[in-house]
Amino acid sequence: MDFSFTQEQELLQKGVREFAEKVVAPRVQEMEETKNAPVDIYKAMGQNGFFAVDIPKKYGGLEMGALARVIILEEISRVSAAVGMATQVFYLGIAPFLEAASEEQKQKYLPSLAKGEKLATVAVTEASGGSDPTGIVTEAKKEGDNYILNGRKIFITNSHEADIITVVARTSQDPLQFSAFIVEKGMPGFKPGRKENKMGFHGCTTGELIFENCIVPVENLIGKEGDGLKIALKAISETGRCGMAGVALGILESCLEEAVKFANERILGGKPISVHQAIQARIADIRIALESSRLLTYRAAWLKEKGMRCDVEFAIAKYYSTEAAVQCAKKTVDIYGGYGVMMEFAAQRLYRDAQLLIPSAGTSDIQMIVIARDSLKKGKK
Amino acid sequence: MKPLHIIVCVKPVPDFRSPVEFDQKTKTVKRGNVATVINPLDKNALEAALQLKESFGGKVTALSMAPPFAESVLREVLAFGADEAFLLSDPAFAGSDTLATAYVLAQGVKKIRDFDLVITGAASTDGNTAQVGPQVAEHLGLPHASFVTQVKRHSEHSLELTLKTEEGTILAEIDLPALITVSREINEPRTLGLFGIAAAAAKPLHILGSSDLEVDPERVGEKGSPTRIADIREVSFARKSELHEGTPEAISLLVKKFREWGVI
Ligand SMILES: Cc1cc2nc3c(=O)[nH]c(=O)nc-3n(C[C@H](O)[C@H](O)[C@H](O)COP(=O)(O)OP(=O)(O)OC[C@H]3O[C@@H](n4cnc5c(N)ncnc54)[C@H](O)[C@@H]3O)c2cc1C
Numbered sequence: 001m002d003f004s005f006t007q008e009q010e011l012l013q014k015g016v017r018e019f020a021e022k023v024v025a026p027r028v029q030e031m032e033e034t035k036n037a038p039v040d041i042y043k044a045m046g047q048n049g050f051f052a053v054d055i056p057k058k059y060g061g062l063e064m065g066a067l068a069r070v071i072i073l074e075e076i077s078r079v080s081a082a083v084g085m086a087t088q089v090f091y092l093g094i095a096p097f098l099e100a101a102s103e104e105q106k107q108k109y110l111p112s113l114a115k116g117e118k119l120a121t122v123a124v125t126e127a128s129g130g131s132d133p134t135g136i137v138t139e140a141k142k143e144g145d146n147y148i149l150n151g152r153k154i155f156i157t158n159s160h161e162a163d164i165i166t167v168v169a170r171t172s173q174d175p176l177q178f179s180a181f182i183v184e185k186g187m188p189g190f191k192p193g194r195k196e197n198k199m200g201f202h203g204c205t206t207g208e209l210i211f212e213n214c215i216v217p218v219e220n221l222i223g224k225e226g227d228g229l230k231i232a233l234k235a236i237s238e239t240g241r242c243g244m245a246g247v248a249l250g251i252l253e254s255c256l257e258e259a260v261k262f263a264n265e266r267i268l269g270g271k272p273i274s275v276h277q278a279i280q281a282r283i284a285d286i287r288i289a290l291e292s293s294r295l296l297t298y299r300a301a302w303l304k305e306k307g308m309r310c311d312v313e314f315a316i317a318k319y320y321s322t323e324a325a326v327q328c329a330k331k332t333v334d335i336y337g338g339y340g341v342m343m344e345f346a347a348q349r350l351y352r353d354a355q356l357l358i359p360s361a362g363t364s365d366i367q368m369i370v371i372a373r374d375s376l377k378k379g380k381k
Numbered sequence: 382m383k384p385l386h387i388i389v390c391v392k393p394v395p396d397f398r399s400p401v402e403f404d405q406k407t408k409t410v411k412r413g414n415v416a417t418v419i420n421p422l423d424k425n426a427l428e429a430a431l432q433l434k435e436s437f438g439g440k441v442t443a444l445s446m447a448p449p450f451a452e453s454v455l456r457e458v459l460a461f462g463a464d465e466a467f468l469l470s471d472p473a474f475a476g477s478d479t480l481a482t483a484y485v486l487a488q489g490v491k492k493i494r495d496f497d498l499v500i501t502g503a504a505s506t507d508g509n510t511a512q513v514g515p516q517v518a519e520h521l522g523l524p525h526a527s528f529v530t531q532v533k534r535h536s537e538h539s540l541e542l543t544l545k546t547e548e549g550t551i552l553a554e555i556d557l558p559a560l561i562t563v564s565r566e567i568n569e570p571r572t573l574g575l576f577g578i579a580a581a582a583a584k585p586l587h588i589l590g591s592s593d594l595e596v597d598p599e600r601v602g603e604k605g606s607p608t609r610i611a612d613i614r615e616v617s618f619a620r621k622s623e624l625h626e627g628t629p630e631a632i633s634l635l636v637k638k639f640r641e642w643g644v645i
């Protein structure tokens with residue numbers, strides 16, 4: 001067992017941290033206030049190769065692997081969970097191309113995704129189906145050389161910034177038959193709808209996608225008809241959950257830094273509050289949560305890199321790290337006393353952002369179901 | 382215009398953003414837990430070289446004298462965009478002052494050969510003497526200019542420079558090959574990109590010892606260093622305050638204190 005980073009991973013961490021501090025940090029306040037997505041930052045990230053990590057070299061990517069992706073998300077989210085979330089979903093949007101697209105589709109889309117010239121997302125959720133995606137009602141009817149899509153997606157990350165969207169829709173009367181399509185910005189009959197007003201992740205757009213007789217050429221079908229849910233769920237369970245854990249790691253690290261800073265600097269009765277056991281216990285808890293979340297996430301990423309089964313491990317990492325982030329953000333706010341709820345301090349932002357980790361890429365209840373189902377199956381002889 | 386081969390001198394220094402302790406015996410920074418980073422001004426030097434390369438073509442070679450652990454620093458320099466790196470590393474170089482350091486670096490430059498320009502930072506964040514650049518130039522017999530804030534290609538064989546001085550600025554022209562030392566104002570160094578990081582692993586990084594260079598053993602390391610650091614002190618910026626009630630005794634105490642501190 002080797003727990004050290006490679007020289008490349010160390011450089012990556014250093015480089016991304018520098019980028020986050022230099023380019024992202026000065027914009028956090030503005031994002032909090034305007035809630036606007038910093039598209040110029042996404043473009044700079046693209047030019048710097050952030051979205052190419054997982055893409056094979058022959059499509060202009062870097063082939064650095066899943067752990068590299070986690071390192072990037074952790075470092076970006078340490079400074080801004082909103083930019084981390086947007087990044088994580090750009091990766092999610094790339095995943096179906098890596099895992100299920102045809103050679104022609106890969107050649108057509110991956111090079112521009114690798115450079116960040118095009119940004120991606122995945123659209124599954126609808127008002128009638130979140131945790132249970134079989135509730136999806138958006139349908140795709142085949143007409144000649146095209147599919148005609150009709151329906152609405154909600155809660156889609158990067159809804160207004162994404163250029164290339166993997167959309168899951170019904171292609172038959174069979175209640176369990178869905179297909180995945182590549183929809184591009186500008187296709188007739190497709191437009192983004194409303195932007196949600198969220199308690200956290202300000203600066204990361206979550207919104208609606210509207211398909212009204214949207215014409216999608218047949219060559220934009222990913223895989224076969226009927227493969228849709230499998231394709232989307234593989235992307236969500238391996239890349240999406242991995243990404244959410246990465247964002248949680250960033251929030252946890254930021255909790256630890258903010259908590260330690262305040263505990264050392266806040267002087268009461270001539271002594272810093274860090275002398276109190278109650279404060280120390282919270283700091284120890286945050287540290288333990290960060291370290292264990294890291295181990296779970298890095299190991300799951302390692303399994304993914306080795307091509308081994310990793311969906312349950314990512315469910316565990318996602319569940320543990322995101323729940324830990326919510327609890328630790330509360331502990332951080334608690335350490336700050338009244339200052340914790342003041343908008344001038346980062347603590348309240350961590351608290352608001354952390355809760356958004358829970359529903360994204362499947363709620364904790366759903367992770368529990370995945371984990372329990374696998375455990376029960378293994379128990380059966 | 383012809384492409385330029387630029388050598389950039391890069392010094393690995395302790396990361397002064399983390400707390401740094403000094404060893405009073407050896408008069409050096411305790412390297413123990415302190416991370417090593419690229420001397421900040423050397424990032425400006427590198428950026429200046431990369432910009433010249435982007436404008437005129439050519440090659441950027443990084444040069445450093447440091448212990449073997451500095452390899453990772455040079456790998457970072459390659460990730461920023463340098464094409465090749467040389468690490469001059471030998472136990473015999475330990476304890477070099479600026480004279481000996483500059484001598485070794487000059488021998489390194491001679492080994493690399495065929496260069497048009499050497500760029501160094503104006504000063505390091507640890508030694509901070511601002512001597513090494515000009516000394517390297519003198520060893521090599523090159524024209525040199527320090528504290529450069531702007532560099533332009535003036536002709537095939539010369540550069541136009543703006544230099545910062547205490548009185549103002551100087552506009553100068555310098556013939557190539559030359560050496561310049563750069564100030565922070567010259568540019569805003571780029572951030573590390575992933576394409577660069579991925580490319581760095583395959584770029585040549587050579588580690589050379591004294592046997593690979595033509596160095597006179599008497600001129601390197603402690604032996605070749607006439608400088609002795611007599612004392613090293615930490616400056617504390619903590620403000621002191623004492624409250625005294627206004628009795629005559631207190632006032633005389635205050636006056637006494639002021640005398641002790643040399644304030645009056
Ligand atoms: C910030 C953010 C970003 C998102 N980004 C995207 C995106 O890019 N693409 C996309 O497709 N979707 C996205 N989503 C949607 C997300 O995947 C869904 O919100 C999530 O799957 C939950 O679905 P729901 O909101 O419909 O809740 P529901 O499914 O209605 O769940 C309501 C409650 O019931 C519980 N529950 C549901 N089923 C069960 C069960 N079987 N057993 C026990 N409890 C259950 C849930 O845990 C939850 O507590 C995003 C959501 C958020 C908040």
Ligand SMILES: Cc1cc2nc3c(=O)[nH]c(=O)nc-3n(C[C@H](O)[C@H](O)[C@H](O)COP(=O)(O)OP(=O)(O)OC[C@H]3O[C@@H](n4cnc5c(N)ncnc54)[C@H](O)[C@@H]3O)c2cc1C
Pocket residue numbers: 390391392393408409410420422423426444445446447477478479480482486500501502503504505506507508509510511512513514608610613
């Ligand atoms: C606290 C302290 C005080 C010191 N005082 C003195 C002193 O008074 N006199 C003295 O002779 N020495 C002194 N030294 C030793 C001196 O720091 C080293 O000899 C060092 O190798 C070069 O000097 P500098 O750091 O001052 O470089 P500077 O001249 O400040 O550095 C300017 C530029 O030269 C280049 N450069 C410098 N060193 C290297 C290197 N090793 N490899 C590649 N490029 C390099 C870099 O581009 C750098 O930006 C001192 C060291 C310390 C830690």
